[in-house]
Amino acid sequence: MYTDKVMDHFTNPRNVGEIEDANGVGEVGNASCGDIMKIFLKVEDNIIKDVKFKTFGCGAAIATSSMVTEMAIGKTIEEALELSNQAVAEALDGLPAQKMHCSNLAADALHEAIKNYREQNG
């Protein structure tokens, strides 16, 4: 069902946790869909210095969360805003069709966190 990359990120997720002094936090999804992703950002000089996640959801939800954190770190927030859910799925060598819709929201969560950062630090 899942690619090796998905299983790798699912079994060894990178950047799990919270950032105590995050300056951007975003959350997407809801419990009835079975997926909630929360992203914590530490942005310095417009660059994403640190990013962590917490996710309630299926294998795809956890793997995309993990992948998006890896992809975001070190990027400017503009670059990070370019990151799409599609790009995350591709970086994982694809997701099963039925997962594309519900569980592939990690980039959205990242964008929410950036939005939150901008609001706070507008």
Added chain:
Amino acid sequence: MYTDKVMDHFTNPRNVGEIEDANGVGEVGNASCGDIMKIFLKVEDNIIKDVKFKTFGCGAAIATSSMVTEMAIGKTIEEALELSNQAVAEALDGLPAQKMHCSNLAADALHEAIKNYREQNG
């Protein structure tokens, strides 16, 4: 499907043929049902001296025809009239349910032949 007795009478039918100087002939069944039985009788002194049959039909039709000839020979015509299709089927250790209706008409053919004998010999 068929009992050993049925198969015996089917594979080695007794008294197949016609009686040249028959004094009673009976036929039952019709082609659309797939069964036609014809019985030839030689009656002397009210006793069935000889009986032969010709049958177009399935295994059960042939076996019951053969069996009824064996059962009729030597009987008085009154005794022969007592012979029922049921008795023929029992003498063959039974017939499959779906054959009881269509293919178990040999006693009827015998009775027709006796009727014909009586008509001729009033």
Added chain:
Amino acid sequence: MKHIYLDYNATSPVRPEVLEAMLPFYREQFGNPSSVHWAGRQVGGALEKAREQVAAFINASPAEIVFVSCGSEGDNMAIKGSLGALKEKGNHIITTTVEHPAVLETCQALEKEGFDVTYLPVDKDGQLNLDDMEKAITEKTVLISVMWANNETGNIYPIEEIGAIARKYNIRFHTDAVQAVGKVPVDVQKAKVDLLVISGHKLGAPKGVGAIYVRRGTRMTPLLHGGHQERNRRAGTQNMAGIVGLGLACEMAGAEQESYYHRVRALRDKLEDGVVALVPDIKLNGTPNRDQRLPNTLNVSFAYIEGESLLLNLDMYGIAASSGSACTSGSLEPSHVMGAMCVEVTLAHSSTRFSLGPETVPAEIDKVLEVLPATVQRLRDMSPLYNCGRTSDNCETCQTIKRI
């Protein structure tokens, strides 16, 4: 006694390679393909591989293949599922008088529910007149259902031409290809069919599995409601071993189709020529044009004798064939196919089908030709119809054996 099996149109043994391929799915790989864990994942690939094999065999894509439990289920699903989905468009079906009961009885059941059915007649050789078909089309016609090849006579119907007519009038086209696949080339694109049914046990896969091709975009109501298997098209845990077997059987049949055709046709022709030469008073049922008949099928009536007793006599020599006699049909009437061709009723009762298969060998045909003439004669000598100058029932009477 050696067994000579000439009833491949009824069922066939599972091919050894197919059985081999099935075995792991009973115990080692017993998972439910819907499961997410190892036991489910172990079999998901095999399910999709089988789908590809079936698809390739008939020139479809894998997503268009739905696995079912038998040919009859496929036919029921095709017809009821189409009529259910197309209710708004119309309520008229066109089919033929010579379809398998899985189609005919389904249509008759639908008639009771208010659908209109046209049963196209066939001529005395069992052939259709496509002008009749075009004339039968109305504004309300939503489905044409014509079998690719007839199970009793082996007649092959002009599916490509029918497909063209169906396309022209924008009518959905279903074909029961249960007897055709493996015996003649079957290509859903060329034939322009929308729905096509196959059954495993007629081509060396086991009983209890079949498939239906559903052209992309063909809306259907399900016949079996329930779980999400087969993309919501057919509920029920998939018969993994059977499906794997069907996949391989299709692949093998596809690869061997041409050599099969020539080999089995040569044997059938030998049998047909032999029967014609050696047994008097017979009637060939089906088209005399052998190119328009399945290469493995010979259906012949032996005047004056009844089919079941002939079968049982042949059976004593180990020869397995089948008959259109009422006595073997499970109903009280002789074959509706013989009726549709207006075969005289006693001849219908004596119609006998020899259907050859990939395992048939020349010596078996020789044996049949050795045994048959005397067997027929022996039964004729027992028959009140033989040599008595009786004329046969006329065609008025024969109407009574038609079901429709």
Added chain:
Amino acid sequence: MKHIYLDYNATSPVRPEVLEAMLPFYREQFGNPSSVHWAGRQVGGALEKAREQVAAFINASPAEIVFVSCGSEGDNMAIKGSLGALKEKGNHIITTTVEHPAVLETCQALEKEGFDVTYLPVDKDGQLNLDDMEKAITEKTVLISVMWANNETGNIYPIEEIGAIARKYNIRFHTDAVQAVGKVPVDVQKAKVDLLVISGHKLGAPKGVGAIYVRRGTRMTPLLHGGHQERNRRAGTQNMAGIVGLGLACEMAGAEQESYYHRVRALRDKLEDGVVALVPDIKLNGTPNRDQRLPNTLNVSFAYIEGESLLLNLDMYGIAASSGSACTSGSLEPSHVMGAMCVEVTLAHSSTRFSLGPETVPAEIDKVLEVLPATVQRLRDMSPLYNCGRTSDNCETCQTIKRI
């Protein structure tokens, strides 16, 4: 890695004796039981023996057993066939909100055709209120359909009492016994059911075969029209190997039922006690009264985590279980059974079913209890819902996960 299969309610491996008994029917005895010749006669006896075995297992007579292709087909046939035959009498069905999709989706399809369906609610433990049932009965009620035991929770329903109610009001009673047979005693006379469905692959027979008990005198329209197989009740060439396997599996299950119950229940209780003791923040789904649950089933929700990711984590240890999570259901919603019990939605997504089988051994339970607590904790540590003081969605929201 050793595999630990705890998903017997999804499917089970074929028992070795059963497979052994099936094998001859693929090649040596490949005949079609409808044929009159040796190949057909070879298998006719086996077909009827299997019918006797199934009948004896549920205290029916052989003539009341019809072989079908799976549990889903049986349920569809029972419901649609009854409604078709009883059209004149009424158009109302009573069923429950916790049936298998093979029943629920069938009822929903019938609603679209104008039939009325009452879906009886269950309480938070998944139990029915029989007063509700009696109140739901109207003059138009022609069928009550209640499963014998639930596949997700293992809850056993009071079939004998429901049978008595159905008899009292002279209403036909169907029960989906797919999960019950083999696990608890099933007797169609005691339970006064008219229709009862079983599926082979849940009790050690292969996938692709099932049976329906049809009480003598129960009129039904066929689901599959066509040939005369199964006394005109179900068309299609019989799946001989599968049927022989189902017969033997039933015989074995009948003989072992009591010992099975005690053995598997002890293991399940050990698992249940262990989970309760070792993992905080869990919720048992189904009735806490273990006597009213199947002896092999434990369904438990682990707060704050989602089912599929738990399953995949367990899978890494070779442990196979199943989940009510939307991610594993094939639909976009979590289990309708959890919804019917008004289980809070995140808990529904985390509901996890362990179902044991005859081949389960104590060491496997030990291993699960060793692995489970840390695995749950690991996922909780990753969850935004854990330790954040967030209150769970209330029961208003939970309504949205009910399908009915």
